[in-house]
Amino acid sequence: MGDFTTEELLAIFAMQGFAGLSLFSVLLLMALGLAIIYGQMRVINMAHGEFMVIGAYTTYFISTLVVSQAPWFLDYYVFIAVPAAFLMAFIVGWIVEAVLIRHLYHRPLDTLLATWGLALIMQQAFRSIFGAREVSVRLPSWLQGSYQPTLMIDIPINGIAIMVLTLFVTAGVAWMMYRSRWGLRVRCTVSNREMSGAVGINTRSVDRLTFAVGCGIAGIAGAAFTTISSTGPTSGALYIVDTFLVVVFGGAGSLLGTMASAFSIAQGQSILEFFISGSMAKVLTLLVVIGILMLRPEGLFASKVRR
Amino acid sequence: MMNKLPDFIGGRSGLLGLLVFAALLLLVFPAAMNVDQLSLAGRFLAFGFVAAGLVLCWGYGGILSLGQGVFFGLGGYAMAMYMKLEASDGLPDFMRWNRITELPWFWEPFHSLTFTVFAILLLPAALAYLIGIAMFKRRVSGVYFAIITQAIAVITTILIIGQQGFTGGANGITDLRTLKGWDIHTDSAQVTLYYATAVLLIGVILVGKWLLSTKYGRILVAMRDREDRVRFSGYDVANFKVFIFCVAGVFSGIGGAMFTLQEGFMSASFVGIVPSIEFVIFAAVGGRLSLLGAVYGALIVGFAKVMFAEAYPQLWLFLIGSVFIVVVLFMPYGLAGLQENLTRRLRAYLRRTEEHPSSTPSPPRGTTSVGASNRPSQGEPDADGSLSTQEVRS
Numbered sequence: 065m066g067d068f069t070t071e072e073l074l075a076i077f078a079m080q081g082f083a084g085l086s087l088f089s090v091l092l093l094m095a096l097g098l099a100i101i102y103g104q105m106r107v108i109n110m111a112h113g114e115f116m117v118i119g120a121y122t123t124y125f126i127s128t129l130v131v132s133q134a135p136w137f138l139d140y141y142v143f144i145a146v147p148a149a150f151l152m153a154f155i156v157g158w159i160v161e162a163v164l165i166r167h168l169y170h171r172p173l174d175t176l177l178a179t180w181g182l183a184l185i186m187q188q189a190f191r192s193i194f195g196a197r198e199v200s201v202r203l204p205s206w207l208q209g210s211y212q213p214t215l216m217i218d219i220p221i222n223g224i225a226i227m228v229l230t231l232f233v234t235a236g237v238a239w240m241m242y243r244s245r246w247g248l249r250v251r252c253t254v255s256n257r258e259m260s261g262a263v264g265i266n267t268r269s270v271d272r273l274t275f276a277v278g279c280g281i282a283g284i285a286g287a288a289f290t291t292i293s294s295t296g297p298t299s300g301a302l303y304i305v306d307t308f309l310v311v312v313f314g315g316a317g318s319l320l321g322t323m324a325s326a327f328s329i330a331q332g333q334s335i336l337e338f339f340i341s342g343s344m345a346k347v348l349t350l351l352v353v354i355g356i357l358m359l360r361p362e363g364l365f366a367s368k369v370r371r
Numbered sequence: 372m373m374n375k376l377p378d379f380i381g382g383r384s385g386l387l388g389l390l391v392f393a394a395l396l397l398l399v400f401p402a403a404m405n406v407d408q409l410s411l412a413g414r415f416l417a418f419g420f421v422a423a424g425l426v427l428c429w430g431y432g433g434i435l436s437l438g439q440g441v442f443f444g445l446g447g448y449a450m451a452m453y454m455k456l457e458a459s460d461g462l463p464d465f466m467r468w469n470r471i472t473e474l475p476w477f478w479e480p481f482h483s484l485t486f487t488v489f490a491i492l493l494l495p496a497a498l499a500y501l502i503g504i505a506m507f508k509r510r511v512s513g514v515y516f517a518i519i520t521q522a523i524a525v526i527t528t529i530l531i532i533g534q535q536g537f538t539g540g541a542n543g544i545t546d547l548r549t550l551k552g553w554d555i556h557t558d559s560a561q562v563t564l565y566y567a568t569a570v571l572l573i574g575v576i577l578v579g580k581w582l583l584s585t586k587y588g589r590i591l592v593a594m595r596d597r598e599d600r601v602r603f604s605g606y607d608v609a610n611f612k613v614f615i616f617c618v619a620g621v622f623s624g625i626g627g628a629m630f631t632l633q634e635g636f637m638s639a640s641f642v643g644i645v646p647s648i649e650f651v652i653f654a655a656v657g658g659r660l661s662l663l664g665a666v667y668g669a670l671i672v673g674f675a676k677v678m679f680a681e682a683y684p685q686l687w688l689f690l691i692g693s694v695f696i697v698v699v700l701f702m703p704y705g706l707a708g709l710q711e712n713l714t715r716r717l718r719a720y721l722r723r724t725e726e727h728p729s730s731t732p733s734p735p736r737g738t739t740s741v742g743a744s745n746r747p748s749q750g751e752p753d754a755d756g757s758l759s760t761q762e763v764r765s
Binding site for chain 2: 087108131164167168172173174176177178180181182183184187188189192219302303305308309310341343344346347351353354356357359361
């Protein structure tokens with residue numbers, strides 16, 4: 065690192081670190097949904113990335129509508145787009161659970177295959193409806209530009225916005241899991257399904273709601289995704305492996321673990337990216353994660369569940 | 372038959388299935404298809420190797436690997452490296468384009484065909500051994516193993532595309548024309564390669580059938596259904612898993628090499644997540660418990676894709692997605708399971724009408740597992756996600 069002064073290095077770390085935080089936000093939003101679905105019902109949802117894309121296309125749809133019909137609303141549409149993205153993904157998730165997933169409980173490997181089939185169908189549906197080209201949304205003016213604390217550090221505003229959103233969503237999920245009736249039922253079902261049923265919890269409806277909420281959060285991730293990148297039919301597929309590793313690495317069913325692993329994977333990747341090429345950074349990160357998983361197969365923060 | 376058949380053939384019906392299969396591959400296909408179609412079938416048969424490997428490790432071993440493309444790629448790239456060296460004087464063209472002046476050390480031994488053949492067999496086995504030891508010794512299994520193998524497929528793809536100078540990058544290794552001076556693109560060569568692939572595949576299937584009929588095969592199925600009982604009986608479960616994973620890897624490697632020979636090129640697009648899952652689709656459609664079924668699956672899905680994707684490219688993904696879902700939901704044992712089911716019903720029906728109409732049909736044959744007697748022998752998998760213990764043979 066002889067070519068850089070200390071000040072420059074610090075600036076680089078700050079900026080790469082911040083880029084890592086944006087990646088962390090999207091990964092975390094994706095992984096949160098996946099983690100509660102997997103933790104609750106041991107269902108592997110390979111179509112999770114496509115639920116994210118549903119959210120992204122919803123945002124895109126609303127933004128084009130606003131641009132053509134009500135330009136004055138442009139500054140505020142994101143506040144509608146995010147709930148709409150959640151709702152769309154939630155509804156589709158609800159239907160998918162009712163039609164497909166509920167037949168496959170207790171066959172985790174088969175849910176993986178069936179949802180892969182679903183992912184293929186959804187990708188082609190996106191392609192047929194929105195076209196194969198990547199689309200991007202028009203950002204409100206207050207989301208553009210960047211914040212410069214010093215001359216060398218340059219932090220994009222939309223990255224900050226995503227982080228704030230992630231903070232809210234994570235807090236919301238944590239509240240729902242640990243403070244609401246629904247969360248109580250979910251945690252009951254996770255620790256002992258038969259017993260929960262015996263004390264009067266309708267585990268079937270808890271399952272359905274959990275799946276739909278998980279998909280809805282993926283929808284929010286999609287809305288966040290549109291502000292930093294353009295969306296194509298296969299955008300979701302790019303993130304799905306990383307997201308799974310985040311969930312597995314963190315220890316399924318542990319909110320804290322999911323956060324910690326999303327953070328370390330995203331940071332590791334984006335800081336390494338500066339020193340070696342992007343693809344090698346990814347290879348190295350994935351290898352380290354697999355290596356650590358060998359030492360701790362249950363993940364970093366495995367929840368202790370009796371079976 | 373005059374002499375007693377070896378056990379692993381699976382009795383008269385097993386022999387019949389094998390003979391039909393061999394006749395189809397060696398007589399019917401060459402007679403009914405033109406050279407282009409036949410060489411296409413040869414490529415699908417190459418995928419059949421991978422599907423057969425998946426039947427062993429997924430169907431019987433319960434180990435779902437979503438990274439079989441890596442082993443397919445290893446075999447394929449080994450073959451491609453040898454042929455590329457033969458095609459170029461000194462340095463392969465893509466290396467020159469990437470300003471690499473000297474042949475990398477790991478390319479050197481691929482000048483020799485003997486080494487290449489060993490590499491095709493041993494490289495996938497070695498990698499599978501490494502992954503297997505690392506994962507199974509730590510008791511990583513099921514979903515976790517599937518996800519990790521998928522991550523390995525991603526890593527391999529990124530490495531191949533990223534290290535363009537050594538691997539040919541996203542284009543792959545192209546312009547492979549000859550094997551030991553023999554032009555592989557002529558019609559006669561394509562037909563010869565088709566036969567070679569078909570014969571090898573039949574051999575591989577026999578090996579698989581034999582393996583399943585041994586004591587090892589019994590333990591494999593027992594392990595899939597009740598791993599802890601097998602462990603408590605004193606077997607080292609991890610070693611058995613590693614072995615079957617290696618076998619599946621070697622099968623895939625052979626498939627990859629045969630594919631490269633016929634296709635004349637190899638690229639990262641046969642390594643990543645998508646092809647790896649496609650192999651699983653073949654096995655699932657054909658029947659995860661039937662070696663022959665998996666090959667039929669590869670042929671059917673392969674030809675359907677060619678026909679459908681040409682006529683209605685938009686509909687293909689809808690179709691294959693739905694087929695996959697339907698197969699997983701309603702026929703977990705694929706076409707082979709369907710056939711087995713129909714045959715049994717037909718037999719029971721015939722027997723009933725032959726004897727007296729009210730007699731109950733005899734119980735289905737082929738329930739083989741430790742402690743499986745009180746469980747349903749067919750259809751729904753049981754509560755802990757393992758498959759039920761019916762064996763489907765075709």
